[in-house]
Amino acid sequence: MTDFSAIDITEAKKLLSQKQITATELTEFFIKQIEEKKELNCFITNTFDIALKMAKESDEKIQKGSDLGILEGIPIGMKDLFCTDGVKTTAGSKMLENFVPFYESTVSQNLWKNGAIMLGKTNMDEFAMGSANTTSFFGNVLNPIRSDDQKDLVPGGSSGGSAAAVASGQCFAATGSDTGGSIRQPASFCGLVGFKPTYGRCSRFGMVAFASSLDQAGPITKTVSDAALMLQSMCSYDDKDSTSSKKLIPNFSDYKKFDLKGKKIGLPNEYIIEGLNEEIKKKFDQCINIFKDCGAELIDITLPHTNYALPTYYIIAPAEASANLARYDGVRYGLRENSENLDDLYQTTRASGFGDEVKRRLIIGTYVLSAGYYDAYYLKALKVRQLISNDFKNAFEKCDLILTPTTPNVAFPIGEKQNDPLEMYLNDVLTVPASLAGLPAISVSAGNNNNNLPIGMQIIGRPFEEISVLAAGSAIELSKV
Amino acid sequence: MSFFIEGDTGKWEVVLGLEVHAQIKSNSKLFSTASTEWGGDPNTHVELVDCGMPGALPVINEFCVNQAILTGLSINAKINEKSIFDRKNYFYPDLPQGYQISQFEFPIVGNGFLMIQTKEGEKRIGITRLHLEQDAGKSIHDQDIKNTLIDLNRSGCALMEIVSEPDLRSPEEAALYVKKLRSILRCIGSCDGNMEKGNLRADVNVSVRKPDSEMGTRCEIKNVNSIKFIQKAIEYEARRQVEIIESGKKIIQETRLFDPNKGETRSMRGKEESHDYRYFPDPDLPPLIISKEKIEELKRSLPELPDEKKSRFISEYSLTDYDAEVLTDDQYVSDFFEEVVKNRDSKLVVSWISVELFSYLKKNSIELSESKITSKKIAGLLDYIISGKISNRQAKELFEPYLKSNLEAKDFIEKMGVEQVSDEGEVEGLINRVLQENPKMVEDYKNGKDKLFGFFVGQVMKESKGKANPQVVNKILKDKLT
Amino acid sequence: MSIDNSIVRKVGKLAKIKIKESEENKLLDELNNILGWVDELKKVDTEGVEPMLSVFNESMNMREDKSDSKFSNNLITKNSPEKKAGFFVVPKVVE
Structure with missing residues (x-):
């Protein structure tokens, strides 16, 4: 069997169209990889039968040469946050351990329409709440990359299963969802490309909600070129989502024609935070030079409210979650702890069905919305969010793109940062601001540190200017830092 | 209007405010495409939003928005060009999302009023606001000994909540207000006003006070679904409050239910021990923006x-x-x-x-x-x-x-066979016969016994079996007797 | 602003999450840590700033009033832990 783990979607598409390989061969290869790499715990549910059936259909289409989708015959992983018709969808929670949707999310539907093949549902932090994939009811995911001292590392989260699966060659690409960094941070920890598009680009219909004003789907891929293809297949205007954008969807692969020469890249000094890893800082400086070499102009900018982004996020996201997760009450679907008393049924079901981190956030979220505290916390956070968003607006009057590291640190060993939720939250300090402002942001790998662990760089763009973000990501990718 | 409750300590005035819930007469629900059809097997008119499935999202029904605007225009109210949908959070089995999508701080319709016709004349009743919200599902308590059954067919249907000022002063005024509102809703077609089906129902806020004194503590009677019950509930509740106050106790602000069988209201303990609804703007729904043009266009379409x-x-x-x-x-x-x-x-x-x-x-x-x-x-x-x-x-x-x-x-x-005989010839024939049969009476009449005129009329009517037109009889008889 | 055990219990009830006595103190500490940290926001001057409800600033799409009930009650109740004759079932609620 040929080893397809070294090629990307762009290359596989070429081989498929030249009929050098078949979708079935690709699918069989990845099925074998998934079975061999079970210990990484990337998938909650395997859908091999469905995959082989989809592969057969793709092969027929490729044979005929008609109706070919952008991802025709490309096997991918689907984050277990996207509802898939007839296939268990758990959101990484005991609450939904046996939940089988009878409807399909728009993002997954779009991917299938574009010929992608579903290998399975990838592991994730419970309800996407986590930064290390350690809150999943189905066990933590291992990062396929090990440090030189051979410790087991986290893959990042919440889309940890997706990132680890792509990094370990169990699929070409996978979907993720990003609320505060859940695509970019795991991509960074696993040496991959993770792209969160502008809020509103991908429909949220059928995506299990965490924090509705922040949640946005996006791809985790090996290359920038693949990210463009995946995103193209995922996004659409969707009249089933009231926050779905009607803005024209460009051909994202046009980023290849986008010239960075003369473009202004902003460097926010607030992102060079205390505690930023020295090696990451060094890579960041190298990336500055890459853009100089491209003919871009590097300018210092200021995003003065950056420090407040994380606390703002940890009010808004739990508040929204406290309502979004109220539906898990043991009545219509999901786990039920039986009781003769309804209130007791609610309380025990939710105590037993949710893990500690989810419960912590639901309690926080309930508290900040409750009478007497709403103004001090929730309303205040909404106002600060406005200031953070204004910071970006002002910055983008002076620059076209913003370059920052993705995370303050590289992947850490499993078990670390477990005892202090705050320490875990700090993982998202550099990714959260763009989420709050709804901006497109990519993380691309900028090589490894001395311990051979990947370092990610983040590029943030103006709303709906995904193409320039992809172009800048590609510049870092091509430079092989 | 002079409606007072006579207590041991004198007269008490009743102060009433109504929150009317009117179901909009739409084909589909406020935020989902499920049918609003009444009845039907349980859970057959249910879309993903209506049963709170993971990943379900609300999409607003334009017809419902238009009906709210039309209703606002019909009650002389301000239409807010920007309004916000909020989540009202509480747990209840017929509330599948764990929150109701409603409008809290920024409703679609602001201040308005309508006029009622009391026996003393017209009275203006202020309306505080009108907002759009989702209806809940139905909990059925009496079909199973141990369980409550949940049907979500009604879940997500569009309601307009129309809140009055505490301007009403008697059960009759409350009834007139509801009738007037209902006639407006029916006239513009926004609600069929059917109270039996629960398409129009009211929460009644009742308090009592000594005339010209400060507002008393109010109780809210939930979900009263007929005009008669509204009146009865008010009468009972006002009397209950007077008795409590006069016995030296205080009214506890609470939610109560009207039991039509007993004609009483009772406390709804246990429904929600805590009323902290944690309203916040629904992040699934952008603000609802209504253009001036749209308001003008709808105004022109009003009947x-x-x-x-x-x-x-x-x-x-x-x-x-x-x-x-x-x-x-x-x-x-x-x-x-x-x-x-x-x-x-x-x-x-x-x-x-x-x-x-x-x-x-x-x-x-x-x-x-x-x-x-x-x-x-x-x-x-x-x-x-x-x-x-x-x-x-x-x-x-x-x-x-x-x-x-x-x-x-x-x-x-x-x-x-009741058609009146108005034909003069026919009537004259009858009269001639009566006069011929009573020559003595004719004589007496001519001699001044005027009262006998009635006797002749009676005889003619009798003769005609009541069919003769009395006016014609009178006319011809007068001619004949002079 | 720090909270005490009674608030943790009250909020637990509002969120309908049973908190075991043994967990209460640990949770309280964690919450106080988090709340102490988000208290940072108090330092921000937000005088005259409008709360940001959404980053989405396009007009809301409105749906035509067409009814289309796609799902049978079999499907709707398919994942339900307890159902009966098309209904969802919960323990008796006393009103």
Whole structure:
């Protein structure tokens, strides 16, 4: 069997169209990889039968040469946050351990329409709440990359299963969802490309909600070129989502024609935070030079409210979650702890069905919305969010793109940062601001540190200017830092 | 209006405010495409939003927005160009999302008012706001001994909550207010006003106070679903509050339920121990922006509203305020009236519709629109009165059997043989016979016994078996006897 | 602003999450840590700043009033832990 783990979607598409390989061969290869790499715990549910059936259909289409989708015959992983018709969808929670949707999310539907093949549902932090994939009811995911001292590392989260699966060659690409960094941070920890598009680009219909004003789907891929293809297949205007954008969807692969020469890249000094890893800082400086070499102009900018982004996020996201997760009450679907008393049924079901981190956030979220505290916390956070968003607006009057590291640190060993939720939250300090402002942001790998662990760089763009973000990501990718 | 409750310590005034929930007459729900059809097997009109499935998202129904605007315009209210949907959070089995999508701080419709016609005259009732929200599902408690069954067919149906100012002062005023609101909703077609089906229901805020003193603590009676019950609930609740205060205790602000069987209200303990609803803007729904153009366009599409119609009826048909109010209360009734009154005397038509017809309907507990009585049927009978073929009195006697029959006026009157004899020749023949048979009486009459005139009339009527037209009889008899 | 055990219990009830006595103190500490940290926001001057409800600033799409109930009650109740004759079932609620 040929080893397809070294090629990307762009290359596989070429081989498929030249009929050098078949979708079935690709699918069989990845099925074998998934079975061999079970210990990484990337998938909650395997859908091999469905995959082989989809592969057969793709092969027929490729044979005929008609109706070919952008991802025709490309096997991918689907984050277990996207509802898939007839296939268990758990959101990484005991609450939904046996939940089988009878409807399909728009993002997954779009991917299938574009010929992608579903290998399975990838592991994730419970309800996407986590930064290390350690809150999943189905066990933590291992990062396929090990440090030189051979410790087991986290893959990042919440889309940890997706990132680890792509990094370990169990699929070409996978979907993720990003609320505060859940695509970019795991991509960074696993040496991959993770792209969160502008809020509103991908429909949220059928995506299990965490924090509705922040949640946005996006791809985790090996290359920038693949990210463009995946995103193209995922996004659409969707009249089933009231926050779905009607803005024209460009051909994202046009980023290849986008010239960075003369473009202004902003460097926010607030992102060079205390505690930023020295090696990451060094890579960041190298990336500055890459853009100089491209003919871009590097300018210092200021995003003065950056420090407040994380606390703002940890009010808004739990508040929204406290309502979004109220539906898990043991009545219509999901786990039920039986009781003769309804209130007791609610309380025990939710105590037993949710893990500690989810419960912590639901309690926080309930508290900040409750009478007497709403103004001090929730309303205040909404106002600060406005200031953070204004910071970006002002910055983008002076620059076209913003370059920052993705995370303050590289992947850490499993078990670390477990005892202090705050320490875990700090993982998202550099990714959260763009989420709050709804901006497109990519993380691309900028090589490894001395311990051979990947370092990610983040590029943030103006709303709906995904193409320039992809172009800048590609510049870092091509430079092989 | 002078409505007071007599307590041991004197008179108590009742202060009332109503929150009316009107289900919008739409095909699909407020935020989902599920049908709003009433009844049906349980959970068959349910879309993902209506049962709170993971990943379900709300998408607003434009028709419902338009109906809220039209209703706002009809109650003289300000339409807010920007309004916000909020989540009202609480756990209940018929609330599948764990929150109700409603509007809290920024409703679609602001301040307005409507006029009610009390016996003392017109009274203006302020309306605080109107907002859009989702209805809950239905909990069925009586079909299973141990369990409550949940049907979500109604979950997510569009409601308009219309909140009045505490301007109402008696059960009658509350009833008039609901009737007026209902007639407006029906007129513009935003709600069918069917209270039995729960399509129109009211939460009634009741408090009592000594006249001219400060507002008392109020209790809210939830979900009262008939005008009669609203009145009864108020009467009971106001009396209960007076008794509590007069016994030296305090009113506890709470939610209560009206039990129509017992005619009592009782505390709804246990429904929600805590009323911390944690309202916050629904992040699934951007602000609702309504353009001035849209408001203008909808304004132009408004039909003639009950109050406008009332003024027109008063000037066009010379009706009294009261008659005009009664006839414009219901679109069906006003259309009916206008069909009958065409080319006929309005005084006669009004008295026949608002007195005779309405008392018949009341006696039979039926709405005009539900009855099979057509305007043509009423008009047919009135034409017989107008032409003098039957007397008003005869018509009144025949009215009920006539309405119950399937016959048109002509066939019915023929069948009953009651057509009035107005033919002068025929009447003269009868009179001649009566006069010939009573020569002595004729003599006495001519000698000044005027009272005997009535005797002759009676004899003629008897002879004609009551069919002779009394006016014709009078006229000819007078001629003959002078 | 720091909270005490009674608030943790009250909020637990509002969120309908049973908190075991043994967990209460640990949770309280964690919450106080988090709340102490988000208290940072108090330092921000937000005088005259409008709360940001959404980053989405396009007009809301409105749906035509067409009804379309796609799902049978079999499907709707398919994942339900307890159902009966098309209904969802919960322990008796006393109103």
